Amino acid sequence: MKNEGEAAKRPDNTAFTQQRLPAWQPILSAGIVIPSFLLIGLAFIGIGIGLFLTSQTIQVWEMDYTGFEKDSPCFRCTILSNQNCTCEVTFSLSTLFSVKSSYFPSDCSPYAYDSEKNPIVPCGAIANSIFNDTFELYQIINGTKKQVPLDGKGISWWTDYNIKYRNPSSVNSSFAKSFDGTVKPINWPKPAYELDLTDPNNNGFLNQDFLVWMRRAALPQFRKLYRRITDGDYAAGLPAGNYSLKVHYNYPVLSFDGRKKVVFSNVSWMGGKNDFLGIAYLVVGSLCVVMSVVMLVVYAKFKFSDDDDDA
C-alpha cells in the first residue's frame, strides 16, 4: 500500500506534463517570407486590377434633389434630364440618422404609445421616420413621356421579407382588422396596412420599402435600394435618352441640414461602384512586391555580413 502511495506521488512522465509535447517551431525566415510576399503581392495586384476595372465599368449618375438651392430642379420637386443611364435606380440621402432608442431592444420610446396610450405599430423612431419620397421615371421620346416600370420586389433582404418579419394573421379575413387597437406612427400619413394600395402583399410589416428602411444604415451618409429597372423594354438597361424623374417630395431634411440624392447605377459582381477596394488591393499588392525586394536586399546584405562574422 505504501509503495503504491509513493508511486502515485511520482509525477507522470508524459509529454504534456513534462512540457515536451512534440511541436512545430516555425521561423518566419526571409527564405519563406520573401517568396510569399512576392506571390501575395502579385496576386493582390491581379485582384486589384480586376476590381478596379470592374468598378470603372459601373456607370453611376447621381443628382442632388434636396432643392435647397433656388435653381435646383427639385425646387419644383421635378427634374428633367437627358442622361443615357443604365438600369438601376437608387437614391441617396445625406443625413445623420442616429437613433438613440435603438439600443434598448424592447424600448420603442418615445415612439411606443401615442398620447392616448394606444400602441403605435410599427413602433420606434426608425419606423416613424420612414423615407416617404416616391419616384416615377419617364423616358421622353419625341416629347411624349413613356413611364419606365420600376420593380420594387426583392429590394430587401430575402430573410427579412420571408423569415424575420411576419404580419399578424388576418382577423375575419380582413388584414386591417388585425391592426385594431393600434395607431399608426405619428409621421406616417397612412397606417401600416395601407402602405401599398396596389399590391395587397406589400403591406404591413412586409412592405419592401419598410424593410429596406428598417435595415438601419451604418453611416450617416448612406444610400438604400429603391427600385430596380428590370422589366419590359428596359430589361437590358436604360437606353440613352432623356428621362424625367417625378419626385413626390415628402421627406423633410433641411431642418437637420440633410441632403437627398437620387442615384442611377448598375451593379456588378462586386456590388455597386466602389474604387476603394481596387485601389487598396493595388497599393497593398505593390507594397508587398516592393517589400519583398527590399527584404531581399536587406537579407542579402545581412547574410553576407553574417558570413563575414563567421569567417
Added chain:
Amino acid sequence: SFSRTIYVGHRPCPDTEAFIPSKFCDNRIVSSKYTVWNFLPKNLFEQFRRIANFYFLIIFLVQVIVDTPTSPVTSGLPLFFVITVTAIKQGYEDWLRHKADKEVNKYPVTVLEDGRSVKKESEKIKVGDVVEVVEDETFPCDLILLQSSREDGTCFVTTASLDGESNHKTHYTVPDTEKDLQALTATIECEQPQPDLYKHNLPFLSLGPENLLLKGATLKNTKKIYGVAVYTGMETKMALNYQGKSQKRSAVEKSINAFLLVYLCILISKAVVCTTLKYVWQSKEGQDEPWYNQKTQKEKDSNMYLKMFTDFLSFMVLFNFIIPVSMYVTVEMQKFLGSFFITWDKDFFDPEIQEGALVNTSDLNEELGQVEYVFTDKTGTLTQNNMEFIECCIDGFQYRYRDTQSELDGFTVTDGPVNKLQQKKEELFLRALCLCHTVQVKEAGSEVLADQVDGIDGLLLQPEEERGFIASSPDEIALVKGAMKYGFTFLGLESKSMKIKNRQNDIEEYKLLHVLNFDPVRRRMSVIVQTTSGETLLFCKGADSSIFPRVRPEEVDRIRMHVERNATEGYRTLCVAYKQLSAEEYAMADTGLREARLALQDREEKLMAMYNQVEMGMSLIGATAVEDRLQEEAAETMEALQGAGMKVWVLTGDKMETAKSTCYACRLFQRGTELLELTVRTLEDERLKRDEKLHELLQEYHRKAVQDAPPVKAGVTRSWSTANQDYGFIIDGATLSLVMNPPRDADASQYKSLFLQICQNCTAVLCCRMAPLQKAQIVKMVKNSKGSPITLSIGDGANDVSMILEAHVGIGIKGKEGRQAVRNSDYAVPKLKHLKKLLLAHGHLYYVRIAHLVQYFFYKNLCFILPQFLYQFFCGYSQQPLYDAAYLTMYNICFTSMPILAYSLLEQHTSIEILLDNAALYREIANNAMLRWHPFLYWTVLGIFQGLMFFFGVRFLFSNPALQDNGQVFGNWSYGTIVFTVLVFTVTLKLALDTRHWTWINHFVIWGSLAFYVFFSFFWGGIIWPFLKQQRLYFVFANMLSSVSAWLVIIILILLSLLPEILLVVLRKPRGPHSRQVYFSLPFPLLSLNSSFLPYPSYFLIFSLIYILFCSSFILHHVLTRCDVTQSQPITRYLKLYSYVKQWLVSLLVAGLH
C-alpha cells in the same frame, strides 16, 4: 496596569489581603480570519478593496442603474465568476486554518487541580494553572518551570519552531520552591505580554528567562516537568510573534496595475471626448432634437448636467471592454494551471524522499523569472548538514579513515611511519577529541536522534549502546563520532566526570574542572580536566588562526600545510592543542576563572582576559578536517545562478570559517576573489573604537569595490563581468547590527547605503552569524533598495522562515529540519539543484508567457474597442454599439481567450534545454524587460494602428453600401460584423505569428477558435431567437459572406494589419547566442520542423479545418437561402467556387498524404 499578578494553582497568597481572580484571556489560539457569519461581508469587502474588482463593480452598478447600451450581464457575469472563485479559494484556506487552530486548541494537556491530574483541552488552560508536560511535547502556553523530573532541576528544550535554533537549551526550575506542588502557594508578578522573544522581565522572585518555557518550544531529554501558566492564548510570545503570511504581489501584477491606469485614462478620455462632442454637436441648430427623434417629456425635464453625467457613464460602459475582466480570469487561470507544470516536473522528483516540487502559491510563477538576488541559507541548503569526519593530521602525519578492514581499526596513516611515539600522540589526540567539547549523550534506550544517520558501522557499537549525541554544533558531534571510529568512545558526562572508553575497551574517567566556552572572537574552546592519576590537562580546539599563535612555533609548520590544503578543499578545519597544567598553574587558573565568573563588573572582559591567559603556551597535537557535504550540484547551481546575473548572498547562522569554506566549495568565492571582511575580528583595532573602525572599513571597501570599479556600461543593468576583479563580502551578525544601528543615529543611513553599494558590487556576499530576524532584515534592506530588485530566499529550516516570508519569492527545501520552511514557502523543492531549472527554465518561460499574455490582452481589447469609439463620430454620439451584444460579450470569453491561454501555458520561445545550458539567457528578461513602457507602447501603437485599419477600411468600403451583386445594401450590423470578423481573425493570427512552439493544442485552439467564431456567427444569425426582442444579427453573417467585396475587404485588412508585424519579425536581426542556437538546432531553412513530430497531422488539421469551414458555410448558406429567386445567382457562383476549392483541397490532401 503594567504588571500582572498570578496566583500559582489559584491559591491565594496568605500575606495578600484578598484573592482577586483577575481576568486573563483563555488559551485559545485564533489564526483564522473569518467565521461562518462574517465570511460573506468581510470577504466581499476585502475583495472589492482591489482596484480592479472595485472598478468592475462600479461599471456593473452603472449598467444596472443608468440606461446603457449594453446589458449588465456582460460585465456582471464575469465579475461574479471572479469573485466567487476567489471567495471559495479563500474560504477553503480559512477552513484549513480553522482546522489547524482546532487541532492546537483541542490538544489534550494534563493540569494539576487540587492534587489530581486532570486531562483538559489545551484551550481550557487558565493563567495560574499548573501544567504537566512530558518529553517531546510542546508547551501549550508560556510556563514558569516549577519542577522537573531531572534531579538537578533543569530541563532541556528546543525552540526550533520559534527561532529555528535546533540545539538544546537548558532551563532551570525556580530556585527554593517547595517540592510539594500541592502545598505551594505563591504569586508571580510579571509584565504584561510583549512580543520580543528575547526580552523577558519577570521581576518578582527574581525569575529570569531561564525559568520561562515558551509556548511552541518542545521539551527534550527530560521526562516530565510542571509549570505554571503565566501567559495564555493570544498573549503568549508565540502568538504575539505570529505574523500572518502577507500577500505577496508579483512585479507583473504591479505592471498590470500600471497599464490598467493608462487604459483607465484612455477610457475616461474617450468617454469625455464623446460626451463633449455630443453636446457640441447637439448645440447646433436642428441636431438637438430633429423631428425624427424627439425627446420624451422626461428627457426634456431632466437636468442637463445630470444628463451629461449619465451620458458620460453610458460612454464609460460602452467602452469599458477595453479593461477586460476576463484578463484577470485568464491570468489567474494561467497561474493556477501553469503551476501544475512545476509540480508535474519529474526532474524535481526526488526518489529519496519520494516527493516532487510543491507549489504553495501560484501567484508568483513569473517572479521566478525575475530574480536578481538570491539569499540562501547555508546549512541544509548549500550543504547537507551532514558532518563527517574526513581526516586528521597528527603531528604532521595525515590520517585518513579507510574502511574497517584496514589496520588499526581503520585508522590509517597515509603518509609517514608508525611508531610507539606516534601511537602515543595519536591517543592523546583522540582523547582530546573525546574530551574537548560540550556534547551531551542522549540516554541509551530512548529513540535515536536524526543526527546519528552517519555511516558509523556497528562494529564498535553494540546495538544496546547505540547512542545519540546532542550538541549546539553538529561538527562537535562529528568530531566525537570521528574519535569513536578510531576507538575512543565518549560515554557521557555524569556529575562533572567524563567517561571515555579507550581502544582497549577500558573506561577512563576524567574530572571536568572547567569549560572555557567557545566564542566567536576567541574562536576556540577549551576544557580543563583532571585524570584519575591526578594530572591536570587543558585541551583546546579552535580555528587555526587562533591556535597557531598560542602554540610553540616549531610545531606549526608541520600542520599548517595540511590545514591549508584541507581548507581549500572546503573542509572545516580545527586545530587541537593541549597543555599540561602544574598544580600551581591550575590553582592560579582556577581562582582566576572563578573570580572572573563572579565579577560584577566587566565580567566579559575579565573572563576573556583569563581565558587568553590560560590558553597560552600549548603544544599542538594535530588538526581535524570535517566535511559538511555540499548538496548535489550545489556548485553548478550557484554558478548557473551567477551566470544568469543573479547575485547570491549566503545568510547563515554558522561561524565565519565554516561558511567561508562552504562558499569556496560551491564556487561562490573563487581563487581570484578578493574578500572584503567586515566582522568582529576585523573591527578589533587597538587604536580605534569599533564604530570608528567600522566607518573606516566601510569607506575603504566602498572605495575599492564601488569607486575604483570600472563604471557599469549604460544599458547593462546588471554589473556582471568576469574580466574585472571579483569581490566577495563577508559580514557577521554583530557587525551588521552595528551597521544598521550605529551608536550615532546620523550615520545610520550613510552606513546602510555604503554597505548596500559595496554588496551590490560584489559577486557574492556572505553574512554569517545571523539571527533569523537579521536574515529577514537583510532581505528587506535589499528589497527596498534602489530599483527594488526582486529577491528570492531559499532555506530549509525554521530559522529561514523569516527570510522566506520577507523575500519576494520564498523557496523551501524539503530537508531534514522539519517542514517549517516548506509550509511558509511559496515553492518547495526537494533539493537545491532544482533551483536551477525552477528559475532558468520555469521562471523564464512563465515570465515570457505571462508578459505576453498581459500585453496581448491589452492590445486585443484596444483594437476591439477603438472602432466602437470611432463609430461614435458617425452615429451622432448616440452610444450606438458597433458590435452586437453577443459579440461584445463573447469576444473575450470565447473567440479570443483560448488561444492566448494555450499560448500562455505551452509557449516555449526557446527550448528548455537551451535555457538550462545558457544561463545568460535569463538576463534578457531581467528587470521586467517585457513589461516595461517601451514594449507596452509598441503593443498599444499596434492596437491603435489595427483598430484604425479595421474601422476605416470598412468605412471606405461602406461609402457605397450596395455590396451585394443584386444591389441590396448592408446596414450597421453588417458593418459591425465585418469589422468584428477582421478583428477576430487579425488578433488570432497575430498570436499565431508570435507562437514559436506549435503543439497540437495550439493548432487546435487557434484554428478551433476561428472555426468556432464562424460557426457561432452562422448559428447566432441563423435562428430567430425567441428570447431576443430584436433579431439584429439575423442572417447578417451569411449575407456578409455572400458578398465578394466583403470577403476581399476582410482579407486585405487582415493582411494589412499584420504586415508591420511580419516585417518586424523578418527584419529583426537575430541577436544573442540563443537565436543562433535556435537556427543551428533547426537545420531546415524554410520550414523547420521538430524531428520528432510528423508534419502531416498539422497540415491535415489545418486543411481539414479550412475544408470544414468552407463546406459548412456553403451548406448553411445554401439551406437557409435556397428558395429565393433573386438570390439564386450567388448560389450558383458559390457552388462553382466551392467545387473548385474542394477539388483543389482534395488534390492537395492527396498529394500531402502520399
